[in-house]
Amino acid sequence: xxxxxxETGEVKVLRYIAVDDCGKQINPLLVAGQIHGGIAQGxxxxxxxxxxxxxxxxxxxxxxxxxxxxKAFQLPRYECDHTETPTDVNPLGAKGAGEAGTIGATxxxxxxxxxxxxxxxxKHIDLPLKPEKLWRLMNSxxx
Amino acid sequence: MITGNFDYFAPSxxxxxxxxxxxxxxxxxxxxxxxxxxxVLKLRLASPAVLIDIGRIxxxxxxxxxxxxxxxxxxxxxxxxxRSAELKKHCPLLVExxxxxxxxxxxxxxxxxxxxxxxxxxxxxxxxxxxxxxxIIVKGKxxxxxxxxxxxxxDIMTSAVKSNEIVTEIRITKPAQPQAAAYLKVPQxxxxxxxxxxxxxxxxxxxxxxxxxxxxxxxxxxxxxxxTSENALIGNTLDAATISAAAEKxxxxxxxxxEDIHASGEFRRNLxxxxxxxxIMAAMSRA
Numbered sequence: 001x002x003x004x005x006x007e008t009g010e011v012k013v014l015r016y017i018a019v020d021d022c023g024k025q026i027n028p029l030l031v032a033g034q035i036h037g038g039i040a041q042g043x044x045x046x047x048x049x050x051x052x053x054x055x056x057x058x059x060x061x062x063x064x065x066x067x068x069x070x071k072a073f074q075l076p077r078y079e080c081d082h083t084e085t086p087t088d089v090n091p092l093g094a095k096g097a098g099e100a101g102t103i104g105a106t107x108x109x110x111x112x113x114x115x116x117x118x119x120x121x122x123k124h125i126d127l128p129l130k131p132e133k134l135w136r137l138m139n140s141x142x143x
Numbered sequence: 144m145i146t147g148n149f150d151y152f153a154p155s156x157x158x159x160x161x162x163x164x165x166x167x168x169x170x171x172x173x174x175x176x177x178x179x180x181x182x183v184l185k186l187r188l189a190s191p192a193v194l195i196d197i198g199r200i201x202x203x204x205x206x207x208x209x210x211x212x213x214x215x216x217x218x219x220x221x222x223x224x225x226r227s228a229e230l231k232k233h234c235p236l237l238v239e240x241x242x243x244x245x246x247x248x249x250x251x252x253x254x255x256x257x258x259x260x261x262x263x264x265x266x267x268x269x270x271x272x273x274x275x276x277x278x279i280i281v282k283g284k285x286x287x288x289x290x291x292x293x294x295x296x297x298d299i300m301t302s303a304v305k306s307n308e309i310v311t312e313i314r315i316t317k318p319a320q321p322q323a324a325a326y327l328k329v330p331q332x333x334x335x336x337x338x339x340x341x342x343x344x345x346x347x348x349x350x351x352x353x354x355x356x357x358x359x360x361x362x363x364x365x366x367x368x369x370x371t372s373e374n375a376l377i378g379n380t381l382d383a384a385t386i387s388a389a390a391e392k393x394x395x396x397x398x399x400x401x402e403d404i405h406a407s408g409e410f411r412r413n414l415x416x417x418x419x420x421x422x423i424m425a426a427m428s429r430a
Contacts, residue, residue, distance in 0.1 A: 008329070052404045136410075
């Protein structure tokens, strides 16, 4: 669940709920760590991370002063839960959890923002959803 | 990412440091916390032949009070200011600003004097010292002068401090209503520098705005006082309409704007107006 600032286009993630299924969990703490890290990566792809080149092909985001890797304070609290559907293709019943958070987070956050902007007729926005882009959409003549 | 070669001096007093400055002229740079200069050295944006480390000079660090004046030594770190109980009581704007600079590691090493002299157009301190009408004390060979905050920032990365002078302290008159203040910023997502930062210090009397100072960083090549907005507030009752109308003029003084991959000039102007409104409202609600 997200909030978009009408005046500045800044996005605030109010709630992030992740329900995953990796079958039988051998080490739940490790699974939670994988999910948390994955969400950070996926959420940052939706909101922050961007590779920018200038017209001469010069990379403008070549260092961490300009390329926005997410920091803890930029991330919401995660509410995690799981279902358990064991696989029958291995004796442990366990499935991979390494990329579960990443895969879900990007479209979940992006779709939440697009939904928040639906009163402005917005149906699609290229990632990342940076404040200026959202501000322009909310203030474009067609909206 | 390796610096050029340089000679290193660590003088034990200000006079010795000034002597070295005069000796090496434009070939040298002063270093204290190093959080502005070291990145510049590593990117080879500057390759001074000599570094003069003023970090070991006693008496340039710390927060003290002389009657109604707050005195902050140039070598005082952002972290020391952020956790000062005395400043929280007498000048919370400094505490709020310091707490929003970079991250904890930066705040532990970076100093107020270093940040001011570096005059980065996206730094946080310029907004606060402008809103507090600070005096910046500068020592040279046999001279001491006071630079008003409004005269201190000259251009991008250029302050009014001459190459043979050292900032020794920052002096601020205790605000009449210390709590009626706010520093609000939009941090750049990668670096934490201010895309725009607005500091406001208010004095209210019988519900009217008796005095207000608004310092803005990030929008232009140098930080500035939003005088047009201030004039639209002084003497008036601060209702939502008055504040909004005044804040709409907060970018008037900025002729040129910064523009980069993080925000266009036009967007920065919008953020300046919005955050000026919010800073004044926040300051009012704390009064």
